[in-house]
Amino acid sequence: MALQILLNFILAFVWMFLNNEWSVVQFIVGFLVGLICLMLLRRFWTYEFYLYRVWALMKLFLLFNKELLHSSLVVLKQILQPKLAIQPGIFAYETELKSDWEITLLACLICLTPGTLTLDVSDDNRTLYIHAMDIQDADLLSRQIKCTFEKAIMEVTRT
């Protein structure tokens, strides 16, 4: 994947070379040209075209924003309620994610989503301990995370 991006950049520079004009506009044009070339020949690569990943990232971002907004409102509502009707607690969440990046991303997303907070990570990087604001059903929460964030992350990182 990194090779693709690098190649794209090189192509942009080659474009500028050819045009003998060093400006941002030319760079962008060159980049787009390279991108199109890469896209057209995407099956040439053994792995996926990197724009898919970018797209997945965007999706993750949007998903996250949605979750952020949603659960923020939930928390705000909880705060503003005259009586606290919550059942907080800590639950362990087994993740399938492996690499440091993935786990970090997941933990951060969990943290950023109101209502949940990653408290600790087990030494083998397999279990996240999550403090949740309202833990009526721990399994449900786990499943939610698994379906939303973990899946989205996997889409970005896994081929």
Place this chain on the structure above:
Amino acid sequence: MMDTWLILSLAVLSLSILGCMYRLLKGPSISDRIAALDTIGIVLLAMITIVCAWLRTTTYMDIVLLIGILTFIGTIAFARYLERGEVL
């Protein structure tokens, strides 16, 4: 006109700093205070952004970023200290 909104926001934010101050003073645990301080930092960041908009200048934008960085480092330092009794 915009200014009215901005100053209103500033007032609201300064109130929320006041709230953080309450937590900061009250505690009870140190982590509470750290969290409060972190929040103060973030609110500060927002305030300065608003001040920038209000004064129609980008002069203080650097500070915004800087506060972001520093509250982060500060909080980490506090937390690590709390956890291990040492920072480095």
Place this chain on the structure above:
Amino acid sequence: MELYMSMSVGVLFMVGVYLILSKSLLRIILGTSLLTHGVHLLLLTMSRLKTGAAPLLGEGANSYVDPLPQALILTSIVISFGVTSLFFVLAYQAYRKLGTDNMDLLRGKEDE
């Protein structure tokens, strides 16, 4: 504004001094840092407050605030940063060696 600032400066001085009068080295250190804050705000207050834009000429404003006190404060901040860090380490080392941070026990009449 100068009125309020002066009062804040007064409060900073007051609490700073109060802390410095404590026994515990820790409070004393905190007191000095408050004192420093007070001095810096004082220096700022002493130039006219809010008479114009920040002294960045690129902004094209009509008037600017007095830049000189700012430069002085900067120098002072940096210097007190140096001094404070040395003081921290001194306190730390002193506590390790002397076994107390109570300045009342560090009068130095009994030994040597």
Place this chain on the structure above:
Amino acid sequence: MSLLHMAILLPFLYAAALTVMRKPSLRFHTGWIILPIPVLLFVYFISCMASVQAGEELSGSIPWIPSLNIRFTVFLDGLGLLFSLLISGIGSLVVLYSIYYLDRKKEALRNFYVYLLLFMGAMLGVVLADNLIILYGFWEITSISSFLLIAFWHNREKSRYGALKSMLITVLGGLAMLAGFVLFYIMTGTFSLREIINNAGSVNDHTLFLPALVLILLGAFTKSAQFPFHIWLPDAMEAPTPVSAYLHSATMVKAGLYLVARFSPVFAGEALWFWLISVCGIVTLIYGSFQALKQTDLKAILAFSTISQLGLIMSLLGLGSAAAFYTDGSDSVFYAKATMAAIFHLINHAVFKGALFMVVGIVDHETGTRDIRKLGGLLSIMPITFTIAVIGTFSMAGLPPFNGFLSKEMFFTAVLGITELDRFDSQTLLRLFPVLAWVASVFTFGYSMMVVFRTFTGRPQFEQLEKKPHEAPIGLLLSPVVLAALAVVFGLFPNLLSYTLIEPAMAAIHPALLLPGDRFYVSIHMWHGWTPELFMTMGVAVAGMLIYKLHPRLSVLHEPLFRRVSLNLTYDAGIKLLHQGSLRMTNRYMTGSLRHYVIYIFVFLILSLGWGLYHYGAISVNMDRFAPVSLYEIVINLVLILSVIAIPFVNSRMKAIILTGAAGYMVTLFFVIFRAPDLALTQMIVETVSVALFLLCFYHLPKLEKEQTKPRTRIVKLAISAGVGVIMTLVALSASGSKLFESISDYYLRNSYVLAGGKNVVNVILVDFRGFDTMLEIVVLGIASLGVYALIRLNLASDRPEAVRKLDFANRLNKDRLPSNDVILRTVSKVAIFIILVFAVYLFFTGHHHPGGGFIGALMTAAALILLTMAFGMATIREVIPWDFKRLTAVGLLIAILTGAGSFLFDAPFLSHSFGYFNLPLLGKTELATAVLFDLGVYLTVIGITMTIILTIGRDK
């Protein structure tokens, strides 16, 4: 440089040579090398006699500090000659005597003679000096050399005691005298004695005249051991006998008399002068003679005798000053005879007392004791000594045909004459003089007899002595013999002295009584007919014998005069009080407690500034030109104040530090509100780094405990701190309310872009207009980092008390030290570090035109590195950045300095910057300024410093 200068300096130079010289061999006595000096001087002064007699004045001058009118001017007149002869003559004899008296093997002879020469030179300086300051200088040197000589046997406690006492008292007098001299200088504009004397009378009405008189007399009285300053003299007898003979009877103690005589032309005619001197003298006379009767130590008797004799001469000088009350010649001359008597007795006293001291020295030397209770019957063994003693004591007692008789007769004449003085209303007081004089003479007679007869006659009790007595060797006898012979010669042929010495000296004391070319008529005779004086003398002899005989039975003579109060006790108590009182007092306020010191400082601050504000009516709050306030600013103010006020109340250090951090943040916010972006950046980052440092150092500091203070202490603290706060506020308001001038900062705003090529005025001020401040500021930081490094690394004494180990903070805090998985932090840091680094570099480069600059950039860089260290540990940073950060500091400093010094090449002032715009490839039109290079130095230095500090502390575990 005249011969007189040579005469004064010769002993000094010789002493210096003696000091530098290799240790003189023990084969012959060092004294033999010294002896030529006084002899030479004596011969020289004798040779001057003729010209002085003829009224010529020898003088010479060397400038020392001419701008201050201090010249080493000397002159020789009759008075000076008289003293010079005494000094050199008796000096020669004393040196000769000392050669036999001091053992060449046991004693530190070199020191002795160096001191003695010092004294001799100084004494000559005193009597020959024309410049008052020079006189003062030599005067002090005599005190000091006397100090050294008294304590020659410094192993003895009493010697040291006596030495110190004599020095304290005489130096005290000397200082008073100096003040008097300076007063004279202020009045007359000159330090020259002769000028002052020549203009005598011109300043008599000056307000400073009488103070000067008193001060100068204080000097004279202390030196001449006048009551009540006499107490040092008996203790000074701890000195070796030659010293006692020389300094403490013949010469140094006479310096006071010299001073009085010298200043007589100036002060005579002043009633105060007359009364002070004559009364003090007569009191000293009678007190000294009475005390002498009570002593059992021969030397002590002689000491008190000396005191009384000095009093005698002093009073004579006082009586002689009465001459100045009269303008009529005959009356004046009548009273001036007292002066004549004074001079004559001065010589006589030197002669017979010198002899007596030497005799006592011989007795002491041969028998090992000076206690008259142990002595007796030495007559048979020491006939020659006895003879000398008889001559000396009889002379002292005032018996014919010795010289003492003559001067005593003259003394009686003078005291009888003074009763006729009609210038004062106190006739009764004046009538007391003869009575007191007579009584004192009786006492004198009594102790004189004791000295000679108790020692030499009576029942021998040799078994009580330490040594078996012998007659002294010839060398030891030589000097006293000469003196005794002189006593006889002067007694029989007093006029040997009249024209040669006394008359020129009188001319010096009473210049006003003489017309130009005139001279005194001095004639001294043994026989005056059956005068009252003769009857008085007879009465003295009878009463004196009575006292001598009754002495053992008169109990009043064996008990102290006052049991509780005596001057010596007062002195001792004074010294003790000085030590103890000072210790108590000093310990009272120098408690070593930092808190007390701070309290002193702030109380002083409150009082002085408060007084200033009140006194100058400085509180003027003029709020016209104050900036407007808006609500949110007040809220921020409130937050600041709240967080600050809360700090003293918290009881955990984390709370305290967090609150302080909050206060710091608020300060940052104020910086933003008041349009100071650079400040806000710096404050923010410094605050954070400080907090980090604080936490680093917290590792060992103990828990904050609630201050156990009494309510009173708390109130004091509160009052002081509130006072400081109020004062600072008031001054701030008054100062900002009374702006008198426009600030100079307009210049910077106008010129920073034009002349210095930067748009960020604050930054331009920092690196250019006031770049020097910045250079020193990073030096401060550099030093701080060195200090931190040395403080942590260098432990000369590794004494860590056990208590600390127990308190080890980490163990207390973290009960379960479980491994933690930092994966999240590390991963995020990987990104964050680079963002921060890039941001730091950006801040550095943008500084000249936008907020930022070397310092901020460097701290940001350091922040990135700290984050790196926190996330990945110390080992990583050592691998990743293997530099010595201290070197980096040095490099940075060097760059900054060299940038500044680079301007030397262009012959421009230090730290001159230049800038220009260049077209660079890729970057286009770029501004290049040396200021940026300077800033680079700052940047590197600050990184180096911060990392040094943090890593040093961090590694110290």
Place this chain on the structure above:
Amino acid sequence: METIQAFGEHALGLFILIGAIICAISTFGLIRLPDVYLRSHAATKSATLGVLIILSGSFFYFMFYLDHISAKILLGIVFVFLTSPVAGHLNGRAAYRTGVPLWKESVQDELKQVREHIREDA
């Protein structure tokens, strides 16, 4: 056009104000919620949301009305996103490890058993 502009300003102002209010509310949460973990939720996240809103509001304001695309604000947003969860995580963990108790009405603590287990091993 002017009305659109004016409307836009109001909208942006309101947007920013909403952000501020969210901040304020979360501060309220900071005061109100019973234990440190819950407060952490309020503090780290709601505040983050508020700040994000404010920052982006300002960003748009600068972009549309002052013709200035402030990369620094963007960078700021990114950084806040990047760091504030980490800060929250570390602080929470520190709280947990220093033994700050959960709210008494908390229902579940799976971490506790694990940690005790580890301690026994060690």
Place this chain on the structure above:
Amino acid sequence: MNNLLVLPLLLPLCTAVILLFLKQYLVIQRWVSTVSVLMNIAIAGIIVMQVRSAGIHVLHIGGWMPPYGIVFVADMLSALLVLTTSVVSAFCLFFAFGTIGVERERYYFYPLFQFLLVGIYGSFLTGDLFNLFVCFEVMLISSYALIVLGGTRRQLRETLKYMLINILSSSLFVAAVAYLYGVVGTLNMADLSLKVAEAGQSGVLNVIALLFMIVFALKAGLFLFFWLPGSYSAPPSAVAALFAALLTKVGIYALIRTFTLIFHSNPEVTHSWLMGMAIATMILGAIGTVAYHDIRQIINYNVVVSVGLIIMGLAVSSEEGLEGAVFYLMHDMLAKALLFLLGGLIIQVAGTADLRQMGGMIRRYPLMGAMVFITALAIAGIPPFSGFAGKLLLIQAGLREGYFGLTAVALGSSLIVLYSLIRIFMQAFWGEEKPLQEQSPMLNRKLIMPSVGLSLLVIGMGLGSEAVYNLVADAGSTLILPMQYVDAVLKE
């Protein structure tokens, strides 16, 4: 424009930085330091000569005209103090070679030493109030580091106090600068002088003057000297000598400069307050000198007394008084350095600082005894040593202006000072040898030579008072007429 003026500061600065690179090479460090201090003496000498021949010299640093940029100004006072400092520092350095110990040398003793000098020279030469603060800080922070270098318990304890007090006074200094800037809006001393004179030094300006007085009094050890005895007894004697000779003197210099140049028109402040403080200082100091048996304490309180004496000249503020103050200041720098070096030697050979446990040292150390004696005389102001002319001028001034009480206190304190120092001499050198002294080591030449050199200087300065006085008179005439200074700085 005369770059010479910055050299006294630049040279030690460069030296210090170079020394930082030479951490492990102690011998080279010593040589570099030696060369540097010697060169500085030469430079200072040239400056004095130039000032003597051509009047006040001014350097506009960075080429910016006053009052906008920082200026370095050398009038005679500054030049003389720079010269004296360079001489004293050289001797202290030589003394340090023999006494400071390898460990301290390795931990940056020499760079810190040079940094200290940077601060001191800067303080003497700068013509800008804020720059004075910065120079003070350079000096102070190096002094903190030097005082604590070695980290023994006593050092740590006393440094804490010393540092805290100085942090306080620095804060007050900045506050004072802030107030002054608030009122008159400038920082250049010459400009300040003009503006304060124009405003008539009334109202709040006087309060600010008092604040400056407190700040500098703290640094100088004038009345507010509580910190001094403790902290000066903590460091090794070479450092203590340097401090005693130089640090308080910088405070005194600042007092003289401020109150002759800026706040000179209101005698109520300059006379009454300063005089009261001077009297109190002399009395308390004199009492302190006789209170203790610890040599260090005795000589520390001696420092205090001399501060009072010098400020007496400023308080009288006649030309004579100022001359006296300057003269005595120079003498005191030399003599106090000498006294502290000797004190250090005594402690070293006696193995204790307690006088009661000493005795009979004259047998083994006659030269040292002689030097102690001479020093005592010089400090007490006995002619012909260096202290005399200054003291005479001070007394003259005091009496001429009618301050009899002040003069009496000055004279009385001289007596007590003499007594206290002679007591050292008597107890340490006279009497029986105590067990501790019987095994004390012989001194090698390296240790004794610096003291000998300083003693010769003290004697020489006394005998050559005329030459010194001529220079001092220049300084005095400039001080009494501040317009000279102002004109020299502000002329185009």
